[in-house]
Amino acid sequence: MTLKNIIAVCFVLSFITCACGNKTSKNTTVVEDYQKVSPEFSGDSAYAYVDAQVAFGPRIPNTKEHIACGDYLVSALKRFGAEVQEQKAVLSAFDGTKLNARNIIGSYGLDKKDRVLLFAHWDSRPFSDHDPNPANHHKPLLGANDGASGVGVLLEVARVLQTKAPEIGIDIIFFDAEDYGVPSFVKDYPDPTNNTWCLGSQYWANNPHTPDYKAKYGILLDMVGADGAKFYKEGFSKEYAANVLDKVWSTAVQLGYNNHFINEDGGTVTDDHVPVNEIRRIPSIDIIQFDGNSDSGFFHSWHTQKDDMSNISKETLKAVGQTVLEVIYKEK
Numbered sequence: 001m002t003l004k005n006i007i008a009v010c011f012v013l014s015f016i017t018c019a020c021g022n023k024t025s026k027n028t029t030v031v032e033d034y035q036k037v038s039p040e041f042s043g044d045s046a047y048a049y050v051d052a053q054v055a056f057g058p059r060i061p062n063t064k065e066h067i068a069c070g071d072y073l074v075s076a077l078k079r080f081g082a083e084v085q086e087q088k089a090v091l092s093a094f095d096g097t098k099l100n101a102r103n104i105i106g107s108y109g110l111d112k113k114d115r116v117l118l119f120a121h122w123d124s125r126p127f128s129d130h131d132p133n134p135a136n137h138h139k140p141l142l143g144a145n146d147g148a149s150g151v152g153v154l155l156e157v158a159r160v161l162q163t164k165a166p167e168i169g170i171d172i173i174f175f176d177a178e179d180y181g182v183p184s185f186v187k188d189y190p191d192p193t194n195n196t197w198c199l200g201s202q203y204w205a206n207n208p209h210t211p212d213y214k215a216k217y218g219i220l221l222d223m224v225g226a227d228g229a230k231f232y233k234e235g236f237s238k239e240y241a242a243n244v245l246d247k248v249w250s251t252a253v254q255l256g257y258n259n260h261f262i263n264e265d266g267g268t269v270t271d272d273h274v275p276v277n278e279i280r281r282i283p284s285i286d287i288i289q290f291d292g293n294s295d296s297g298f299f300h301s302w303h304t305q306k307d308d309m310s311n312i313s314k315e316t317l318k319a320v321g322q323t324v325l326e327v328i329y330k331e332k
Contacts, residue, residue, distance in 0.1 A: 034254045038325035039160050043318030049076070050144060050152035050225060050312055058140035059124045059147070061099040061177055066123065070102050073122060073174055076155055081162035082106030082172065085209050094182045094189065094196035101176040103200050105209045108161045112169035116328050117218035117282060118157065120150030121178030121200065121272055129183040130296060130303035137185055145289075145299060145311045147179065149225030153321045160325060168331045171215065175272050176200035194270065201272035205279035217244045218284030219327070220273040224320040226299045227313035229289040231261050231320075235268025241283035248285060251326050257319040266290035267297050287320060 053059065056069040077084045087103040104122070109115075124143030128136045142148075154172050161170060181197035182189045195202070218241075223229070237245050252261035266288075273284040289299050301307045 036255065036326060038322065038329035039164050041160065041318055041321040041325050042156060043314035043321070045159065046152045046156040046317040046321055047312060047314045048152075049155040050148045050317070051309055053122070053148040053151060054142050054144045054309055058126070058142060059122060060126045060140050061101055061123060061180070062097075066102075069122065070104065070176075073104050073151070073155075077104070077106035077158055077172070080106075080155070080158040082108060082158055083110055087204060087207070087209055089203050089207075091177050091199045091203060093177075093180045093199070094186070094191070097180075099177050099180060099199065101200050101203070103176055103204050103209075104174040106158060106172045107169070108158075108171075109165060109169035112167075114331070115169040115171055115215045116331060117171050117173065117215040117276070117284070118154055118221070118324065118328075119173040119175060119201070119218060119272060119276070120154055120221045121147055121176070121198075122151045122174040123147060123176050123179055123200075125179040125303055127183040127185075128303060128305050129185055131305050133305075136305050137183070139305060141303065141305055142308050143179070144308050145223050145225045146302060146307055149223060149312060149317065150221030153221055153224055153317055153324070156317075156321055157324060166329050166331060168216070168328065170328060171213075173204065175204065178272055197270060198272050198275060202275045202279070205275040208280065213280070215282050216331070217241060218273065218276050218282050219244070219248065219324060220271060220276075220284060220286045220288075221320060221324070222271055222286060222288040223299055223302070224287055224289065225312040225317050226289055227311065227316060229260060229299065229313070229316045230291070231287050232264050232266025232290045233262075234266050234271075234286045234288055234290070236270075236274055236277065237285035238265065240273075240277040241285050244283055244285045248287070248323060248327055251330070252319070252323040255319075255322055255326060257323055260316065260319045261323070266292075287324075
């Protein structure tokens with residue numbers, strides 16, 4: 001994942017104490033008498049889709065691994081009954097590198113005006129700039145959690161959508177070139193706005209796949225696969241889409257996933273939901289792991305060589321995926 005300008009990287013001390021206490025419990029308590037309306041989400045399938053992406057190696061734009069994984073994602077969405085579009089563009093990285101980027105869009109229920117947007121980034125970072133070993137800083141990483149986990153969940157969502165259509169239209173977007181932002185070892189970078197992250201979503205927000213594209217709201221999945229991951233309410237999500245946050249978090253609690261979805265504020269993160277909110281004006285939230293006890297605010301292997309399949313939990317994937325499914329199947 002990107003450094004993402006963590007504006008509020010720390011909790012107040014009392015909140016940190018509370019969050020630490022929550023880490024010891026993996027128990028879930030389903031709300032009594034709550035009747036789930038969504039089909040079953042398979043954590044096993046989502047895990048397999050994450051593993052399939054990681055098997056290609058680092059998915060860095062301009063590499064053969066990136067091309068191969070993109071082809072796999074297009075094929076998977078088509079296999080799951082989506083109407084697929086590819087949005088290709090040459091985007092400029094922070095250092096002037098021209099990136100052959102590829103946003104991949106899968107749509108369901110094109111005849112339905114009311115729509116919900118689900119999205120994640122599918123590229124992986126070309127730098128392990130937070131690895132404890134400086135010798136690894138210029139090496140690309142696998143991005144099992146940072147990138148592949150969100151895509152894996154959405155591929156399983158796509159598979160489920162093929163079996164039973166919700167009452168609304170769904171668009172799934174895999175954004176490219178999210179994780180090519182300025183590495184930490186580059187000092188005094190001249191762009192104070194740090195718009196070097198989220199290049200694919202910035203491009204799409206200005207050039208949507210459908211003219212004047214609109215959706216009721218959007219949900220971004222980022223770093224949603226780590227064992228014991230906790231998701232706090234992210235700052236930009238609260239600013240732009242507080243009602244969507246409440247809808248998703250309350251649904252997670254109803255399903256018994258209150259051990260993952262914590263009803264407290266987390267950091268403020270520059271991620272793909274920001275251009276979707278600010279440019280496309282679609283109220284969107286970010287489900288993203290936040291850890292106030294880590295130096296980065298993110299999971300322990302963020303932007304390191306250890307962001308591999310050893311981090312991925314089927315149970316966490318299930319909690320996130322089932323929550324997303326329940327939200328969209330409750331929409332009318």
